Amino acid sequence: MPERKVRVWRGNAMGGGFVEYTVEVDAGMMVLDVLHRIQAQTANDLAIRWNCKAGKCGSCSTEINGRPRLACMTRMNQFRPDEPITVQPLRTFPIIKDLVTDVSWNYQQGRRIAPFRPRPRDPDGQYRMRQEDVERVQEFRKCIECFLCQDVCHVLRDHRRKDAFVGPRFMIRLASLEMHPLDTADRIGAIRDEFGSGLCNITRCCTEVCPEQIGITDNGIIPLKERVVDRFYDPLLWLGRKLFGAAKPR
Amino acid sequence: MNAAEVQTFEHDVLVVGAGGAGLRAAIECSRQGLGAGMVCKSLLGKAHTVMAEGGLAAALGNVDPRDNWKIHFRDTMRGGKFLNQWRMAELHAKEAPDRVRELEEWGAVFDRTSDGLISQRNFGGHRYPRLAHVGDRTGLEIIRTLQDYGVHQGFQVYMECTGLDLILDGGRIAGLLGYWRDTGRFVLFRAKAVILATGGAGKAWRVTSNSWEYSGNGFAMAYDAGAELMDMEFTQFHPTGMVWPPSVRGILVTEGVRGDGGVLLNNKGERFMFKYIPERFAPETAATEEEANRWLKGDRSARRPPELLTRDVVARAITREVNEGRGAPHGGVLLDIASRLPAEAIKRKLPSMYHQFKELAEVDITKEPMEVGPTLHYFMGGVRVDADTQETTVPGLFAAGECAAGLHGANRLGGNSLSDLLVFGRLAGIGAAAYVKRHTSAPRPGDDQVIAAVRRATEVLNREGGTNPYLVHEDLQGVMGRYVGIVRTEDELKTALAELERIKAEAARMKVHGTSQYNAGWHQALDVRTLLVTSEAVTRAALARQESRGAHTRLDYPGERDEWLKVNVVVRKGKDGMETRTVSRSEPPRELAAIANATIEELEGTHA
Numbered sequence: 001m002p003e004r005k006v007r008v009w010r011g012n013a014m015g016g017g018f019v020e021y022t023v024e025v026d027a028g029m030m031v032l033d034v035l036h037r038i039q040a041q042t043a044n045d046l047a048i049r050w051n052c053k054a055g056k057c058g059s060c061s062t063e064i065n066g067r068p069r070l071a072c073m074t075r076m077n078q079f080r081p082d083e084p085i086t087v088q089p090l091r092t093f094p095i096i097k098d099l100v101t102d103v104s105w106n107y108q109q110g111r112r113i114a115p116f117r118p119r120p121r122d123p124d125g126q127y128r129m130r131q132e133d134v135e136r137v138q139e140f141r142k143c144i145e146c147f148l149c150q151d152v153c154h155v156l157r158d159h160r161r162k163d164a165f166v167g168p169r170f171m172i173r174l175a176s177l178e179m180h181p182l183d184t185a186d187r188i189g190a191i192r193d194e195f196g197s198g199l200c201n202i203t204r205c206c207t208e209v210c211p212e213q214i215g216i217t218d219n220g221i222i223p224l225k226e227r228v229v230d231r232f233y234d235p236l237l238w239l240g241r242k243l244f245g246a247a248k249p250r
Numbered sequence: 251m252n253a254a255e256v257q258t259f260e261h262d263v264l265v266v267g268a269g270g271a272g273l274r275a276a277i278e279c280s281r282q283g284l285g286a287g288m289v290c291k292s293l294l295g296k297a298h299t300v301m302a303e304g305g306l307a308a309a310l311g312n313v314d315p316r317d318n319w320k321i322h323f324r325d326t327m328r329g330g331k332f333l334n335q336w337r338m339a340e341l342h343a344k345e346a347p348d349r350v351r352e353l354e355e356w357g358a359v360f361d362r363t364s365d366g367l368i369s370q371r372n373f374g375g376h377r378y379p380r381l382a383h384v385g386d387r388t389g390l391e392i393i394r395t396l397q398d399y400g401v402h403q404g405f406q407v408y409m410e411c412t413g414l415d416l417i418l419d420g421g422r423i424a425g426l427l428g429y430w431r432d433t434g435r436f437v438l439f440r441a442k443a444v445i446l447a448t449g450g451a452g453k454a455w456r457v458t459s460n461s462w463e464y465s466g467n468g469f470a471m472a473y474d475a476g477a478e479l480m481d482m483e484f485t486q487f488h489p490t491g492m493v494w495p496p497s498v499r500g501i502l503v504t505e506g507v508r509g510d511g512g513v514l515l516n517n518k519g520e521r522f523m524f525k526y527i528p529e530r531f532a533p534e535t536a537a538t539e540e541e542a543n544r545w546l547k548g549d550r551s552a553r554r555p556p557e558l559l560t561r562d563v564v565a566r567a568i569t570r571e572v573n574e575g576r577g578a579p580h581g582g583v584l585l586d587i588a589s590r591l592p593a594e595a596i597k598r599k600l601p602s603m604y605h606q607f608k609e610l611a612e613v614d615i616t617k618e619p620m621e622v623g624p625t626l627h628y629f630m631g632g633v634r635v636d637a638d639t640q641e642t643t644v645p646g647l648f649a650a651g652e653c654a655a656g657l658h659g660a661n662r663l664g665g666n667s668l669s670d671l672l673v674f675g676r677l678a679g680i681g682a683a684a685y686v687k688r689h690t691s692a693p694r695p696g697d698d699q700v701i702a703a704v705r706r707a708t709e710v711l712n713r714e715g716g717t718n719p720y721l722v723h724e725d726l727q728g729v730m731g732r733y734v735g736i737v738r739t740e741d742e743l744k745t746a747l748a749e750l751e752r753i754k755a756e757a758a759r760m761k762v763h764g765t766s767q768y769n770a771g772w773h774q775a776l777d778v779r780t781l782l783v784t785s786e787a788v789t790r791a792a793l794a795r796q797e798s799r800g801a802h803t804r805l806d807y808p809g810e811r812d813e814w815l816k817v818n819v820v821v822r823k824g825k826d827g828m829e830t831r832t833v834s835r836s837e838p839p840r841e842l843a844a845i846a847n848a849t850i851e852e853l854e855g856t857h858a
Contacts, residue, residue, distance in 0.1 A: 012767070028495020028611070040720035044771030045764030049293070051461040054501050054606055056390065057296045073609050096432050097768040104409070107294060107401075115402045116357035127354055128366030134359050138384065141359055141391060145295055173398075180357065 004076070006034055008046070009088040012097045018086065019043075025076050031087065032060050032071035035099075047098040055211055058146030062099050063088045068148040068209045090151040106147055109166045112194070116177055117185040129181045140176035140220055142212040143169065149206035149216060155199045165196035168206035168216045175220040178227065192228045197221070251704060253697035256427075257437045261287040261406070263682045264426055264441040266413045266468065269297035270389075270671030271651025271678070272447030273396035274349075278679025279445075280403040284686060287406040287439060289428060291463050294409055295397045298449050298463060299671065302389025303504035303602065305371055305381025306672075307665030308346035312363055313370040313379040316854040319343040320845045321377050324853065326666060327846040328530070329375040329560045330630070330659025331800040332815060333481070336838040336846075337637035338657040342666070342673050349672035350382050356399040358391050360384055372509040375560040375663040377534070377850060386504050386602045392668060411437065413467055414776070415703040416444060416475040416647065419693035423475075423646030427703045431773065434766025436704050442689055443682040445640075446472060446649040447675065450629035451784040453777065456727040458626040459491055459502040465777035466784030468653040472633045473783055477642040478822045480655040480833075481631030482784075483791035483802045486662055487736045489564035491625025493582035498610045500625040503585065503603060505664040507620075508557040510599050511546050512587040514568070515619065516576035522583075523556035526567035531559055534850070562661045562801045565624040569736050572623065582623035588616055624736055628667065630658040630801065631791070634820060639681030640674055646685060646693070650678035655818075660800025708766070710775045716761030719775035726753050726781060734789050737803045743793040750786050757782060790830045791819040 004025045007018040021038045032050055039046045050060040053072045060071040064087055065079075071087070079085055093101035121127055149168035155161045166174075174191055177183055191197045204217045214220070261284075265276045268290030279286035290297060309322040323343035327334055350368065354360065360382050361369040370379040384391040401407070410431040417425045417438070425440040448468025452460025473479055490503040508514075516522050527535045535556050536542035542555035557564065568583050578584050587596055593616035597604050600615070607613040607620060633642050633649035635656060640648045651671045658666065710719070733746035757778050762771045797811040798804050817832035838846070845853065 026496060029497045030610070033497040039770055040718075040724075044718065044720065044762060044774075045769040047768040047770055051292055051296050051298075051463060052301050053461065053498065054301070055609065056387070056602065057292075057300045057461075059292065059296050075609070075612075100432070100768055102432075103293065107409075110398070111401050115399065118355055118357075125351075126367060129359075129362055130366055131362040131364075131369075134362060137359050138361075141384070141394065142387065143394075144300075144390065145293075145394075177357075180359070182354075183357075 002081070004034070004085065006038070007084065007086045008035070008038065008099070010046070010098050011095070013095050029076045030072055031064055031074040031076060031085070034076060035071060035087065047096070047100045049100055056144060058144030061090055061146045061148050061151065063090060063151070068151045070146060070148070070211050073211060090147070092151045092153070092157045103147055105162055106145070106150060106167075106169065109170045110173065112166070113170065113173060113177070114185050114187055114190065116180065116183055118182040119184050127182060133181045136219070137176050137179050137181070139214055140172045142214055143172060144212060145169065146211060148209045148211065152205045152209050154203060154205065161196070161199060165199040168200075168221065170195065171197065171200065171224060172214060172216050172220040175224055178224065188227050188231045191224055192232065197225055197228055200225070251701065253700040256700060256704070257435065258440060259287060259406070259437070260440045261285050262441065262686045263443045263445060264289065264439045265445045265447060266426060267297065267447035267449060267651070267653070268294055268407070269299035269447060269449060269651065270392055270396065270668060271675040272297070272445070273393070273400050274672050274675030275445045275447055275650055275679045275682075276405045277396065277400050277403050278676045279682060280405045282679060282683035284683055287408060287441070289408045289411045289413055289426070289439065291412050291431070292410065294407055295393055297393065298461060299389045299393045299668070301459070301461075301502065302392070302668055303386040303502065304373055304506040304509065305383030305388045305665050306350060306392065306668035307373070307376060307380050307663065308350045308382060308669055309343065309380060310347050310350065310368060310370060310382065312367040317378040317380060318853065319347075320853045321850065322346070322380065323842070324846050324848065325376055326657070326663060327659070329661055329663040331661060331810060332659065332846070333799060333818070334659030335637050335656035336842050338674075340842055341637065341677070342657055342670060345673045346669040349669065349676070353392065353395050353672070356395050358395040360391070371506060372558065373664045374505050374508065374558045374564070376665065381665040383506070386506050386600050388668065412773070412776070413448070413471060414707050415699070416471050417695040417699050417703070418475060419695060421476070421645065422693055423644060424693035424695040427700055429707065429766075432768050434769065434772070438695060438700060440695055442686045442693060443646045443648060445678045445682055446633060446647070446653050447651045447678075449652045450632070451781060452626045454726060454730045454781045454785045454788070455626040456731050457491065457500040459488060459500055460626070462777070466780045468649065469632065469787065470780035470783040472642060472644070472647065472649065473787070473823055475644050475647060476823060477644045477647055478634040478820045479632065479787050480634040480818050480820045481659070481791070482629070482787040482821060483795050483819060484630035484660050484800055485626060485788060486561060486628040486630060486801045487565040487624040488627035489561055489568050489624055490585055490622040492611065493621050493623045494580040494611060501606070501610070502625065502627065503620060503622050504600070505561075507585060507587050507600060507603060510587065511590040512557065512585050513555070513590065514557055514564070515584040515586055516571045517578055518576060520576075522571055522576070523559065523564065523567060526563060527556050527559065528563060535559065560661055560663065565736060566803060568622075568624055578621045580621055582621040584619040585622045586619040588618060628652060628662055630660065630662050631655045638677065639684065640678035641681055641685065646689070648678045648682050650674040660802060707776060710760045710762045711766060711772060713761045716759040717756055719760045719762060719771055719778055722753060722756050722760055722778050723774060723781070725756065726778065726785060729753065730785055734785070734792060737805050738792050739805045740793065743789055746789045747786070747793070750782065750789065754782055786828055787821045790821055790828055794819045794830050794832070
């Protein structure tokens with residue numbers, strides 16, 4: 001069995017640094033498996049979040065060789081035999097311990113979004129939606145809340161504007177509500193004023209790291225920006241709204 | 251230490267667990283006007299429900315209008331080999347459709363039929379297409395819907411907090427002591443009622459579809475508080491888990507693959523399930539490949555393919571094929587969808603399976619077969635509860651979802667778990683509300699119990715030296731896999747009991763290094779304790795039941811035996827350790843017995 005050297009960031013909010021571990025790597029192992037082996041053999045107290053081990057829960061988000069990734073879906077055999085492997089916590093969120101960060105800010109953003117408000121049922125008690133119409137929303141609902149997109153977003157990571165922008169994950173949550181065929185709530189104003197849609201400058205970094213391959217930027221954020229533009233910068237629409245009240249674009 | 255120093259929160263009801271059952275229970279508590287808190291071991295939305303793939307069983311009749319609750323009830327009873335609690339199976343079949351519609355009202359976006367209704371897919375043991383689904387990520391849709399709806403309902407969510415011990419006041423529930431995983435600090439939740447929604451304990455086995463969270467916390471907490479555990483011998487091995495590479499062994503391959511036409515093959519290319527059709531199901535199962543293929547194309551006169559027999563049957567068949575030398579290279583059998591559906595259809599219907607095999611095993615399931623084998627998946631047994639209120643035998647303690655016993659009997663049908671969570675999560679909330687309204691005086695958690703619980707949890711940190719908790723856990727998994735597996739014998743089960751005693755002694759010497767702050771080793775050590783209670787309960791119940799029924803197969807007692815249909819096996823804590831006994835089952839109401847034993851034709855199209 002080949003041995004590999006893996007550098008893992010160890011520490012807490014007070015500080016820390018990389019510790020190098022030598023691990024035997026079996027065929028088919030993922031980075032998460034390697035971390036588990038380190039945990040079981042040499043560093044029982046190594047902290048990392050994980051659950052499903054199959055890319056479905058979005059718990060084991062870390063930065064592997066500088067790239068935000070799910071540790072459970074990162075194969076060891078994709079690295080060259082002599083390539084150093086470095087695992088560190090998400091940089092955009094405060095460190096709790098080792099590879100675990102405090103992502104509670106994301107949960108606060110989720111609660112700020114106006115909940116789903118469905119239209120009444122059809123007279124026979126059913127809701128009817130066409131598959132083509134729900135697919136657009138289903139794409140956004142594939143999100144596993146791994147927060148890799150939040151981690152990589154320049155607005156949050158480099159400009160530290162958590163006060164002004166909810167980040168890509170919640171832009172697509174907003175998109176999933178706004179494009180939901182049954183929803184009647186209006187969040188367009190809030191998308192601009194409270195959630196900071198204008199701050200996204202469409203670099204598509206979020207889309208690149210999404211493990212669910214959601215078209216975050218092109219299918220979610222850009223259409224929301226367009227809706228905001230239609231609402232606030234189209235003079236005819238503005239006049240119409242003044243005269244006849246706001247209508248939700250469908 | 252002083253109990254008064256422990257951080258304390260107070261609620262009417264505390265829900266432990268935040269999967270489908272816990273979330274639905276907490277939502278119901280809020281709707282009933284109760285102040286509720288919900289404790290979850292992981293971050294919100296990561297609980298095991300998220301991994302459910304195939305769908306949610308409910309007799310909506312959207313795809314085949316002949317379906318109705320009676321046929322769902324009949325399927326559930328037959329799948330459970332008639333050991334289910336009749337009343338629970340009735341409530342479940344009747345209420346599941348409303349729970350699905352309610353999810354839709356809360357924002358869930360299920361796949362649609364051509365006329366725009368919720369689509370339903372075929373699954374093992376279900377007579378008609380019955381599973382509402384979203385591709386093969388139905389669990390994610392359900393948990394996210396409940397989460398997004400739930401956070402606006404007013405209950406408090408305590409993330410990354412693990413329950414350690416229930417605290418009582420004179421035999422009645424007074425709260426729960428837990429710890430924050432990030433800081434390691436202890437926290438006391440005072441509550442008049444506690445609802446356990448903690449799932450199962452697959453982590454007692456090495457080959458399992460379960461994550462670390464499935465460590466039997468709820469079973470052990472309930473047991474220590476004096477509640478009864480029932481039907482613990484019925485552990486479901488899902489027939490299709492991944493087998494290669496070793497690091498992903500056990501990860502689930504959805505039954506939806508077979509529902510969409512996937513077939514099981516041995517190394518001779520033989521579609522072997524035709525050899526394993528039990529007598530009870532022969533009248534409703536296709537006799538030839540030709541008939542099975544016609545059924546798949548929608549021919550209503552054809553019968554179902556044998557790959558869609560219940561999970562216990564398929565898991566045993568795979569084990570037999572492998573044991574008799576007809577297995578695939580890594581000890582499984584082959585599951586082929588590539589030659590059954592066009593590549594595009596596979597990617598559309600089973601996107602997460604496509605992704606999972608591509609990423610984890612470097613296998614393209616649109617081109618080659620998957621290799622699969624049985625994996626410990628689910629506990630039919632659990633905490634014994636009242637069918638209507640979900641209350642346990644401990645006043646104020648409730649249980650719902652996988653951690654409760656009764657709905658599934660000796661074997662669970664795929665798709666019945668997600669509906670179980672919603673139906674009984676809600677009923678537990680209603681049950682707890684009624685209890686809280688009856689008991690107006692606030693119970694007082696005893697300080698001595700709190701201190702004892704803290705001491706028990708910190709022993710492993712304070713010891714000078716000792717064994718590595720990871721090695722103890724591996725040892726336990728090895729024992730359960732070897733001696734309490736898919737087929738069992740008295741000798742092996744007795745060996746298992748002796749081995750569990752040995753491991754208990756090892757566990758008493760575990761040592762964890764470092765502080766209690768987000769210490770994975772400490773968390774592991776605490777889980778070993780609850781896994782040991784669970785493992786012993788499973789082993790003792792398996793030893794007691796001298797027959798083979800559903801998921802419980804005894805080589806030394808083949809076949810179902812009538813006398814064992816009359817009882818459930820129950821374990822509880824006695825003065826000198828775990829006590830096992832049987833409890834008599836009451837006769838079913840005549841109407842339900844008639845439905846369960848009716849022919850399909852008698853029940854079709856009776857939307858009552």
